[in-house]
Amino acid sequence: MKKYHVIIFGCQMNISDAERVSAVLESMKYKNTTNINGADLIAVVMCSIRQSAVDRVYGIIEKLKKSNKKPLTILTGCVLKKDKRAFTDGFDYVIDIKDIKKIPAIIKKSKTKTTDDYFDITPKYASRNSAYIPIMTGCNNFCSYCVVPYTRGREISRQAEEIVTETKNLVKTGYKEIWLLGQNVNSYKNKQINFPKLLKIVNDVPGDFKLNFTSSHPKDFSDELIDAMTKCDKLSMDLNLPIQSGDDEILKKMNRPYTVTQYKNLVKKIRKALPKIRLSTDIIVGFPGETRKQFNNTLKILKEIGYGVAFINKYSARAGTAAAKMKDDVPWVEKKRREKILIELTNG
Numbered sequence: 001m002k003k004y005h006v007i008i009f010g011c012q013m014n015i016s017d018a019e020r021v022s023a024v025l026e027s028m029k030y031k032n033t034t035n036i037n038g039a040d041l042i043a044v045v046m047c048s049i050r051q052s053a054v055d056r057v058y059g060i061i062e063k064l065k066k067s068n069k070k071p072l073t074i075l076t077g078c079v080l081k082k083d084k085r086a087f088t089d090g091f092d093y094v095i096d097i098k099d100i101k102k103i104p105a106i107i108k109k110s111k112t113k114t115t116d117d118y119f120d121i122t123p124k125y126a127s128r129n130s131a132y133i134p135i136m137t138g139c140n141n142f143c144s145y146c147v148v149p150y151t152r153g154r155e156i157s158r159q160a161e162e163i164v165t166e167t168k169n170l171v172k173t174g175y176k177e178i179w180l181l182g183q184n185v186n187s188y189k190n191k192q193i194n195f196p197k198l199l200k201i202v203n204d205v206p207g208d209f210k211l212n213f214t215s216s217h218p219k220d221f222s223d224e225l226i227d228a229m230t231k232c233d234k235l236s237m238d239l240n241l242p243i244q245s246g247d248d249e250i251l252k253k254m255n256r257p258y259t260v261t262q263y264k265n266l267v268k269k270i271r272k273a274l275p276k277i278r279l280s281t282d283i284i285v286g287f288p289g290e291t292r293k294q295f296n297n298t299l300k301i302l303k304e305i306g307y308g309v310a311f312i313n314k315y316s317a318r319a320g321t322a323a324a325k326m327k328d329d330v331p332w333v334e335k336k337r338r339e340k341i342l343i344e345l346t347n348g
């Protein structure tokens with residue numbers, strides 16, 4: 001029996017990608033193994049959000065080179081074009097995430113016709129309780145620091161009927177938590193169905209489950225969505241609403257098209273409509289040119305809003321993005337210092 005091992009990096013979309021990769025490999029009669037040394041095939045589902053994640057792949061290549069066994073190796077997930085070229089030496093196959101359905105054909109070099117629909121794969125869910133359903137992939141926002149629009153391309157929304165069928169099947173098999181996933185779920189649109197409508201449709205699937213969604217971009221968080229949320233009895237009260245910075249000038253440089261005041265007003269509206277909501281957020285410290293004063297504005301907003309959880313990220317320049325052309329002038333130690341202050345604040 002041939003065995004496969006999957007290496008994942010962590011974000012929910014990454015886990016969801018890996019679930020689809022696993023399903024494709026199992027359709028080829030491979031069985032999963034958690035032991036990398038016992039694997040005949042190793043699939044790395046990578047992330048490119050920070051340079052440290054990319055460096056991890058170089059580490060994996062070194063490890064693979066040293067191993068006596070020569071497993072078949074595949075690299076997929078969020079891979080930048082320029083890294084793809086660099087990684088072709090380290091892996092047998094570097095496959096675009098949209099093409100994972102073609103893995104069997106690529107490996108067999110057969111000319112069998114396959115569809116290239118990423119969504120059209122029944123994944124092998126990693127958890128028995130909670131399941132991720134991608135509803136859209138890609139991103140059109142081009143936040144100046146972010147690689148996602150380059151690794152995953154433009155937004156594509158999946159058909160609502162497919163999402164409902166996947167939800168029904170999962171609920172029938174006993175899943176208690178459904179996550180609707182996308183880089184920017186609020187801009188979901190397929191035919192006449194937008195995100196607020198989709199949320200209500202999924203909520204109304206019969207059964208006992210909690211409904212979550214992520215990620216949300218504040219600019220697309222409409223009144224219609226807030227209204228739909230109040231009508232969804234299965235909705236989880238945990239909501240991630242990334243602010244990224246508490247300073248208007250930095251937000252502008254990040255190409256995040258809202259001001260701190262607009263964000264605060266949005267939070268006010270959400271909390272008024274859904275008093276039980278628990279907010280979490282994402283922050284980047286040490287963005288190019290971020291002064292101590294601008295950082296203090298972020299500190300201020302974190303205190304003011306009172307998030308349950310905040311994910312603090314040190315800015316990492318990503319080649320090809322707009323911010324990479326700006327001077328990465330906040331020293332690493334200073335980024336670490338700012339990160340520590342925010343972590344202490346949000347943990348304490």
Ligand code: SAH
Pocket residue numbers: 049050145146147148182183184215216217242244282283284313314315316317318
């Ligand atoms: N689509 C989501 C974000 C996905 S990336 C959204 O818009 O919120 C997850 C988080 O990684 C981001 O919220 C951001 O805080 C962080 N991030 C993205 N690019 C980064 C970079 N170049 N350096 C540091 N953190 C980054």
Ligand code: SF4
Pocket residue numbers: 139140141142143146147148149183184217
């Ligand atoms: Fe990246 Fe911005 Fe798109 Fe989120 S919304 S994936 S941070 S470009």
Ligand code: F3S
Pocket residue numbers: 009011012013014046047048049077078147148151
């Ligand atoms: Fe997620 Fe990393 Fe891609 S954060 S969406 S796996 S670049």
